[in-house]
Amino acid sequence: MQLIIHRGTNEIGGSCFELNDGKTRLLFDVGLPLNNNDNTENVKLDIKGLYGYEETDINAIFITHAHPDHFGLLEFINSKIPVYMSRVTSNLIKKVYPLTSNKYLKNSDIHVLDNPITIGDYTITPHIVDHSAPQSLAYEIQYKNKKLLYTGDLRFHGRKSYMSDNLKKVKDVDYLIMEGSNIGREKQTQKSENDVLQELKCAFNTKKLSLITFSSQNLERFISVFKACLINKKTLVLDPNTCYVLENFKDLSKNIPQFNWNNIKVYFSPSSISNELAKDKTLYKYKSKKISVEEIRKNPSKYVLKDNFYLTKKILKKFKPEEIQYIYSLWKGYLEKSLHTDILKPQLIHIHSSGHAYLEDLQNFVKELSPKIIIPIHTQHPKKYEELFKTEVLNLSDCEILEVAE
Numbered sequence: 001m002q003l004i005i006h007r008g009t010n011e012i013g014g015s016c017f018e019l020n021d022g023k024t025r026l027l028f029d030v031g032l033p034l035n036n037n038d039n040t041e042n043v044k045l046d047i048k049g050l051y052g053y054e055e056t057d058i059n060a061i062f063i064t065h066a067h068p069d070h071f072g073l074l075e076f077i078n079s080k081i082p083v084y085m086s087r088v089t090s091n092l093i094k095k096v097y098p099l100t101s102n103k104y105l106k107n108s109d110i111h112v113l114d115n116p117i118t119i120g121d122y123t124i125t126p127h128i129v130d131h132s133a134p135q136s137l138a139y140e141i142q143y144k145n146k147k148l149l150y151t152g153d154l155r156f157h158g159r160k161s162y163m164s165d166n167l168k169k170v171k172d173v174d175y176l177i178m179e180g181s182n183i184g185r186e187k188q189t190q191k192s193e194n195d196v197l198q199e200l201k202c203a204f205n206t207k208k209l210s211l212i213t214f215s216s217q218n219l220e221r222f223i224s225v226f227k228a229c230l231i232n233k234k235t236l237v238l239d240p241n242t243c244y245v246l247e248n249f250k251d252l253s254k255n256i257p258q259f260n261w262n263n264i265k266v267y268f269s270p271s272s273i274s275n276e277l278a279k280d281k282t283l284y285k286y287k288s289k290k291i292s293v294e295e296i297r298k299n300p301s302k303y304v305l306k307d308n309f310y311l312t313k314k315i316l317k318k319f320k321p322e323e324i325q326y327i328y329s330l331w332k333g334y335l336e337k338s339l340h341t342d343i344l345k346p347q348l349i350h351i352h353s354s355g356h357a358y359l360e361d362l363q364n365f366v367k368e369l370s371p372k373i374i375i376p377i378h379t380q381h382p383k384k385y386e387e388l389f390k391t392e393v394l395n396l397s398d399c400e401i402l403e404v405a406e
């Protein structure tokens with residue numbers, strides 16, 4: 001059986017690898033590189049049978065989670081290939097992603113994978129792990145007498161860290177294909193999601209208007225923000241897009257805040273997303289919770305606003321920057337892309353915890369799992385693995401073929 005990492009041996013994002021035994025071909029993740037500048041045609045992987053409409057010999061694609069650097073190529077792929085993922089990932093990819101990206105996934109053959117599945121001589125077992133995307137999966141792959149474990153993206157310091165801990169119980173792993181996004185970033189402060197909550201609680205305790213940038217799809221961060229609002233008796237103002245994302249998480253737990261809850265208001269802004277939501281009347285549901293900038297101006301200390309291009313633009317016309325407390329709750333690397341950063345920089349507070357495992361947690365994971373061989377993926381520092389994990393490491397190059405002996 002051959003293992004080929006098509007992309008990801010030496011970069012964060014764009015992950016994709018293949019298992020091929022001559023009879024059955026499986027792909028794991030079909031991601032877009034992080035810096036693709038929207039020119040997706042140039043970053044399509046050269047994989048026979050992946051695109052087009054003809055018969056293909058790729059039997060299945062397994063997606064770990066709903067971040068475009070793991071599933072972004074799905075919009076191009078042959079619709080005859082079945083694609084497997086978790087329930088929440090499928091909701092996000094089918095309903096939310098087309099809305100926010102204007103990319104419509106032609107592929108309709110998406111399947112929810114709750115249990116192990118056997119395809120040819122492979123048995124693939126999904127394991128839910130903790131990451132900044134909800135219901136992310138790692139995959140355990142049994143092929144004859146060999147076992148592979150693909151971590152996808154994971155961390156051990158979120159509220160659902162016990163899920164990643166469960167992965168340590170997988171027995172007799174021959175090849176661990178492991179992400180290492182935070183390898184080489186050891187100097188960053190290693191905050192947990194609980195630290196984020198505590199810092200947000202303090203930050204929202206202000207007479208200023210609070211404005212916060214975070215990802216709608218980072219459910220744990222959303223819960224931290226909402227809890228910190230409740231403790232400070234503040235109302236969280238969301239855009240319709242975020243309300244829609246939250247509705248898609250409803251199945252996951254009854255504890256996920258929804259637009260009609262107390263302490264949530266909705267700011268209606270003219271955007272392509274609102275237009276789309278208006279088409280099937282989803283948008284009108286949110287009307288009962290509508291709030292205007294004028295209402296916010298009357299009592300700014302009462303509100304925490306989720307940053308939205310139109311809302312923030314309007315807010316900056318009505319408020320002086322020093323009247324705003326601006327919290328940036330994403331990875332600092334994205335800060336340059338942030339549209340309001342320059343104006344709000346003097347007010348900026350960075351409160352964030354990484355979506356990826358810290359080095360020490362990865363070391364503990366490897367120690368407990370004790371795989372025979374580690375294969376680095378989703379990292380900028382694959383060469384550091386050997387020294388860091390004291391385990392045999394196989395550094396592959398993109399597209400290199402590894403023959404896995406049965």
Ligand SMILES: [Zn+2]
Nearest residue numbers: 065067133153
């Ligand atoms: Zn991710």
